[in-house]
Every structure is written in C-alpha cells, then in structure tokens.
Amino acid sequence: xxxxxxxxxxxxxxxxxxxxxxxxxxVQQINSDKEAxxxxxxxxxxxxAGIGEYVLLVKGAGAxxxxxxxxxxxxxxxxxxVGIIDRFNK
Amino acid sequence: xxxxxxxxxxxxxxxxxxxxxxxxxxVQQINSDKEAxxxxxxxxxxxxAGIGEYVLLVKGAGAxxxxxxxxxxxxxxxxxxVGIIDRFNK
Amino acid sequence: xxxxxxxxxxxxxxxxxxxxxxxxxxVQQINSDKEAxxxxxxxxxxxxAGIGEYVLLVKGAGAxxxxxxxxxxxxxxxxxxVGIIDRFNK
Amino acid sequence: xxxxxxxxxxxxxxxxxxxxxxxxxxVQQINSDKEAxxxxxxxxxxxxAGIGEYVLLVKGAGAxxxxxxxxxxxxxxxxxxVGIIDRFNK
Amino acid sequence: xxxxxxxxxxxxxxxxxxxxxxxxxxVQQINSDKEAxxxxxxxxxxxxAGIGEYVLLVKGAGAxxxxxxxxxxxxxxxxxxVGIIDRFNK
Numbered sequence: 001x002x003x004x005x006x007x008x009x010x011x012x013x014x015x016x017x018x019x020x021x022x023x024x025x026x027v028q029q030i031n032s033d034k035e036a037x038x039x040x041x042x043x044x045x046x047x048x049a050g051i052g053e054y055v056l057l058v059k060g061a062g063a064x065x066x067x068x069x070x071x072x073x074x075x076x077x078x079x080x081x082v083g084i085i086d087r088f089n090k
Numbered sequence: 091x092x093x094x095x096x097x098x099x100x101x102x103x104x105x106x107x108x109x110x111x112x113x114x115x116x117v118q119q120i121n122s123d124k125e126a127x128x129x130x131x132x133x134x135x136x137x138x139a140g141i142g143e144y145v146l147l148v149k150g151a152g153a154x155x156x157x158x159x160x161x162x163x164x165x166x167x168x169x170x171x172v173g174i175i176d177r178f179n180k
Numbered sequence: 181x182x183x184x185x186x187x188x189x190x191x192x193x194x195x196x197x198x199x200x201x202x203x204x205x206x207v208q209q210i211n212s213d214k215e216a217x218x219x220x221x222x223x224x225x226x227x228x229a230g231i232g233e234y235v236l237l238v239k240g241a242g243a244x245x246x247x248x249x250x251x252x253x254x255x256x257x258x259x260x261x262v263g264i265i266d267r268f269n270k
Numbered sequence: 271x272x273x274x275x276x277x278x279x280x281x282x283x284x285x286x287x288x289x290x291x292x293x294x295x296x297v298q299q300i301n302s303d304k305e306a307x308x309x310x311x312x313x314x315x316x317x318x319a320g321i322g323e324y325v326l327l328v329k330g331a332g333a334x335x336x337x338x339x340x341x342x343x344x345x346x347x348x349x350x351x352v353g354i355i356d357r358f359n360k
Numbered sequence: 361x362x363x364x365x366x367x368x369x370x371x372x373x374x375x376x377x378x379x380x381x382x383x384x385x386x387v388q389q390i391n392s393d394k395e396a397x398x399x400x401x402x403x404x405x406x407x408x409a410g411i412g413e414y415v416l417l418v419k420g421a422g423a424x425x426x427x428x429x430x431x432x433x434x435x436x437x438x439x440x441x442v443g444i445i446d447r448f449n450k
Contacts, residue, residue: 001204001221001222001223001257001258001259002221002222003190003206003220003222007122007180008122008178008179008180009179010093010122010146010175010177010178010179011175011176011177011179012146012173012174012175012176013174013176014137014138014173014174015137015146015172015173015174016136016137016155016156016172016173018155018156019146019172019173024091024146024173026093026122026178026180029219031219031220032187032188032190032206032220037219037220038219039119039121039127039128040093040121040122040127041091041092042091042092042093042146043091046196047194047195047196048194056190056192056195056199056204056222058256058257058258059258060150060151060240060241060258061150061151061152061240061241061258062241062243062244062255062256062257062258063152063256063258064152065196065198065254065255065256066196066198066256074155075152075155076148076152076153076155076156076170076172077091077148077152078091078148078149078150078151078152078153079091080256082195082196082199082256083190083192083194083195083196083199083204084192084193084194084195085190085191085192086191086192086193087190087191088188088190088206089188089189089190089191090187090188090206097302097360098302098358098359098360099359100273100302100326100355100357100358100359101355101356101357101359102326102353102354102355102356103354103356104317104318104353104354105317105326105352105353105354106316106317106335106336106352106353108335108336109326109352109353114271114326116273116302116358116360129299129301129307129308130273130301130302130307131271131272132271132272132273132326133271150330150331151330151331151332153332154332164335165332165335166328166332166333166335166336166350166352167271167328167332168271168328168329168330168331168332168333169271181384181401181402181403181437181438181439182401182402183370183386183400183402209399211399211400212367212368212370212386212400217399217400218399226376227374227375227376228374236370236372236375236379236384236402238436238437238438239438240420240421240438241420241421241438242421242423242424242435242436242437242438243436243438245376245378245434245435245436246376246378246436260436262375262376262379262436263372263374263375263376263379264372264373264374264375265370265371265372266371266372266373267370267371268368268370268386269368269369269370269371270367270368270386277392277450278392278448278449278450279449280363280392280416280445280447280448280449281445281446281447281449282416282443282444282445282446283444283446284407284408284443284444285407285416285442285443285444286406286407286425286426286442286443288425288426289416289442289443294361294416296363296392296448296450309389309391309397309398310363310391310392310397311361311362312361312362312363312416313361330420330421331420331421331422333422334422344425345422345425346418346422346423346425346426346440346442347361347418347422348361348418348419348420348421348422348423349361
C-alpha cells in the first residue's frame with residue numbers, strides 16, 4: 001500500500017458504468033515525511049477522504065475489494081483510498 | 091487509475107483475436123497540470139475518446155472488465171480508457 | 181519479492197474493515213547491501229516484525245494469501261511482510 | 271499495453287514446462303517515435319513476430335490469455351507479444 | 361519476463377509457511393548485454409539456478425504457477441526463477 005495526499009478530483013461525464021456515483025480523487029503519492037514522491041494517480045474514495053488529507057492507497061485487484069457489494073464484479077477500479085492516515089510513527 | 095492524453099493510434103493487421111475490432115489508442119500519461127509524465131502506452135478505447143482528449147486509464151485486470159460481454163474471458167487487454175476527463179478540480 | 185527495512189508504522193482510525201486489527205508498517209525498500217532504494221510503502225505484518233528489522237515483502241495478490249483464514253476474501257491488502265531476513269548471503 | 275521492438279531471443283534448455291516450445295523474444299520497449307524507453311523484457315511470441323519488428327506487448331495475467339488452449343492454466347508467462355504494429359498514427 | 365543474474369540468497373527463519381523449504385535467491389535484473397539495470401529482487405528458484413547464473417524471471421501471479429502442486433493455492437510468492445538462460449541471441 002502507498003501513502004498519499006488528496007490534492008483534487010476529476011469530473012468525467014462519459015465513463016464506464018462501474019464508475020458512476022464514485023468520487024474520483026487526484027492523489028499525490030508521498031513518503032512518511034509527507035514529501036511528494038513519484039507521480040499522481042486517480043483513486044476512488046471509499047472512506048470519505050477530503051482534499052488535503054493523508055490517505056492509504058491500494059492498487060490492483062485489492063482496489064476492487066471494498067466495492068464488491070455495490071458493483072458485483074464488473075468494476076474497473078485499480079486504485080482506491082482505503083484509509084485516512086491520522087499519524088506517522090517513526 | 092491514471093490521467094492521460096490521447097495522442098494517436100496504432101494499426102496492427104496481425105494481432106490476437108481478442109483485439110480484433112478494438113480501437114488501440116496511443117496515450118501519454120499526464121499529471122493534473124496536463125504535463126506529460128512517465129511514458130506512452132497503448133490502451134483500448136471503451137468510451138469513444140478522440141485524439142487530444144484527456145482520459146482516465148485503468149491498467150491490469152481492471153482493464154478487461156469493460157469488455158466482458160464481448161470477449162467472454164479470453165481478452166489480452168491490460169490497459170483501457172474508461173472515462174473522458176471534463177475537468178480537473180484542484 | 182523485495183527486501184525492506186521497517187522504519188515506522190501508520191495509524192488510521194478510519195479505514196476499510198479488512199484492515200481493522202492489522203499492524204500497518206512503513207517499509208523502506210533496500211538492496212542486499214542494506215542501502216535504501218526506490219521508495220517507502222505500507223505493508224501489513226504477518227510475522228511479528230519490529231522497527232529496524234530487515235524483512236521480505238510480497239506485493240499484489242500474493243500479499244492477500246497469508247490472511248485468507250481471517251478475512252475470507254474481502255481483503256484490500258496489496259503489500260505484506262512475509263519474512264524476517266536473518267542473513268544476506270553474497 | 272506497450273509498444274516494443276524485437277531485438278533478439280534467449281535460449282534456455284532448463285526451464286519451466288509451460289515454456290517448452292515457446293519462442294522467447296528479447297523486446298526493447300519504445301515510444302511512438304520508435305525511440306527506446308525504459309528497459310528490455312522477455313516476451314513469448316504468439317503472432318509470429320521477427321527480429322526488428324515493432325510489436326504490441328501485454329503484461330501480467332493478460333499475457334496468459336492467448337495460450338489458454340495449449341497450457342491449460344499452468345502457464346508462468348507474464349509478458350506476450352500480441353500484435354505486430356504496421357503503423358503509428360499521430 | 362525479465363532477465364536477471366543470481367547474486368546471492370537470503371535466510372529467514374521466521375517466514376510465511378508457504379515459503380518453508382524454498383530457496384530464496386537475490387537476483388539483479390540485467391539487460392541482454394548482461395549489464396545490471398533497475399534493482400534487486402528476491403525470487404524463489406524452481407529450476408536449480410546457482411550463484412552467477414543468468415536466469416529468466418517471472419513476476420506476479422505467474423510466479424505462483426510452478427508451485428501449484430506443492431502449495432495448493434496458499435502461496436505468497438510473487439517472483440520466481442523459471443529458466444536458466446544459456447544464450448542471448450542478438
């Protein structure tokens with residue numbers, strides 16, 4: 001899993017049906033010093049994360065697990081916010 | 091998921107059967123400032139995206155989900171355009 | 181699989197249900213000379229690894245295998261500590 | 271999917287059974303200007319691509335789809351040539 | 361698939377049950393000129409590769425295919441040596 005910061009969102013009127021009703025957040029990957037690393041991605045939000053919050057990101061098939069009840073398997077999502085990080089212990 | 095810009099397409103007369111009839115677009119990955127990052131990929135288009143448009147990309151097994159009815163499981167696609175981005179909110 | 185060093189942990193009160201009760205460690209990827217390479221990730225711990233220890237990391241679907249009995253398939257984890265490295269033989 | 275150029279092949283007498291009889295080509299990833307980018311990989315060939323040809327590459331589970339009849343599920347391949355690129359339209 | 365060179369091994373007394381009895385080799389990824397590229401990984405050996413040998417590597421779910429009889433599905437491995445490279449033809 002990756003640490004990230006929510007920096008915005010995208011709007012897409014034309015999209016795959018499995019994305020309808022989902023919030024699609026722009027997320028900047030960070031390290032544990034909250035510095036930006038690597039690149040931005042788009043993640044669906046499953047925990048109510050807001051702009052500026054530090055979040056935990058899951059990629060790949062794991063990103064489709066939180067949505068199983070709703071989308072019943074036909075789910076294109078490959079990146080999801082699965083936690084809001086309260087604290088980095090180092 | 092990734093943000094990208096459609097910059098072209100490829101033609102391939104000899105290809106896997108599951109790719110026949112699919113539009114294969116050349117996509118440049120971008121960040122939320124619409125700057126090119128990383129590298130180009132080839133994505134199948136499932137939402138009617140045109141050259142120059144900003145799109146949402148899905149990679150891996152998720153890229154095979156939008157095509158399930160047509161290809162019935164034997165689908166080699168690992169990158170798909172699943173949305174057209176109307177707006178970046180930051 | 182990757183070699184890493186445990187450098188901390190994160191706390192997240194709001195998170196996916198499949199993460200409740202799991203220790204989420206911040207891990208710095210290393211090479212076999214114990215030098216930091218690439219970037220940090222967050223991994224669930226399945227072997228009792230502590231801060232400062234060198235560990236073996238698994239990514240993707242493999243990271244969900246050690247938790248199968250507990251989480252019964254609805255598991256978002258995509259990175260797990262699956263071993264504590266005692267020795268690098270070179 | 272990725273664009274690549276076939277630059278050679280490898281020979282391996284000792285290998286996993288699912289690789290026996292498969293052509294294993296060395297492929298250099300390229301961009302749409304046919305410039306080398308990133309790194310080389312080894313891909314099985316399913317479309318009869320020759321040295322010097324520009325090809326379409328699939329990675330991950332998608333790379334095991336073209337071989338399903340032959341290998342019946344026990345297939346280690348994670349990168350396959352699934353098309354020969356005739357033309358880059360930009 | 362990737363080309364690599366076996367440069368060592370790791371020892372881990374505490375590890376996931378599916379790793380017990382497996383040789384875990386440190387592998388440096390290489391290009392077809394046998395130059396080190398990218399980074400080191402740890403791969404299980406399924407073909408009897410020794411230190412200094414050039415090998416073919418598989419990542420992700422494909423890396424769990426050679427072990428199916430032994431581990432019966434509960435297998436955390438995400439990188440495996442699946443061939444010994446005798447020759448690079450270019």
